[in-house]
Amino acid sequence: MIRSVVVGVGSELPQNIMTNNDLAKFVDTSDEWITERTGIRARHIAGEGETTKTLAVAAARQALSNAGLSIEDVDLIILATSTPDHTFPATATEVQAELGITKGAAFDLQAVCSGFVYALTTADALLKAGQATCALVIGSETFSRILDWSDRATCVLFGDGAGAFVLQAQKGGNAGILGSKLRSDGRHCMKLYVDGGPSTTRTVGHLRMEGREVFKHAVVNMAENMLEVTTAAGIAMADIDWFVPHQANKRILDSTASKLGVAREKFIITLDHHGNTSAASIPLAFNHGLQNGLIKRGQLVLMEAMGGGFTWGGVLLRF
């Protein structure tokens, strides 16, 4: 049986850090409000010359080095992003060129904050189908470029960054992706959206969100999906070593943990320093867990996300 094994992990954050107090200098908000309502204290913001591509390339290089592999080994790149460098070509192809990879295929995948679990599931399917043998799965975002910096309800929530996994098709062994489940419900597509696009306004647009509605659905959908994924794999929730959820709001994660009856200490949290980095948040949090000696080889990790569309999904991994 072929399994998609995570053999390398990497991440990258822009140099520039913006704290809640920095924000309060130009938006009607406070460190107290943001910390209490979201758990976010700071976020990284891309500077001049830093783009979704440059962050993705840095994260991918680190993941390949962590895997002990080279560009020659990679024959698939899937880049989850909602903030591509250009409307087209896919930023994944720009990353492919920058890395010097000339074989296989590269494409972008757009499922907003659920992008990374969608990309992992897609890569897993392509590896199992024999379409590729080694995939770079990247989540990279520059949401700071689509924020309305005068809208305090949204601009305080997001940040920029990138994270990457190297997935290798391996036979035998018990490591790898054990199961996943993707969902969407387009009836809610205008509850979290960008009010521009090439075919409508011919502009890039700004992020708009009905925060409370998203919050409500996030807790219910994520908890249900996590149960579905673990049950299908025959794994008890109590046996999961680490939960690496999408990092949107600490209160969403606390409510999800309560709903499932799992210890909050098993949730890897990075939103305090990163804010919500959309498709990049799961690999960034995963790498944080790895670098800090929390996540170890052989452990069971459940990754879970919910975002615009609405889209949501989970991936169960034996690391």
Ligand code: UT7
């Ligand atoms: O990645 C997936 C997508 N995103 C999410 O999952 C986000 C989901 N939603 C949330 O995290 C929360 O709904 C928010 C953090 C966005 C908002 O928290 P909330 O507790 O739902 O607040 P609210 O929107 O109901 O607003 C409460 C009050 C309002 O004032 P009034 O009407 O009660 O006087 C807002 O105007 O807080 C006000 N407010 C702020 N005050 C200071 C909203 N944003 C801010 C702000 N600073 N930044």
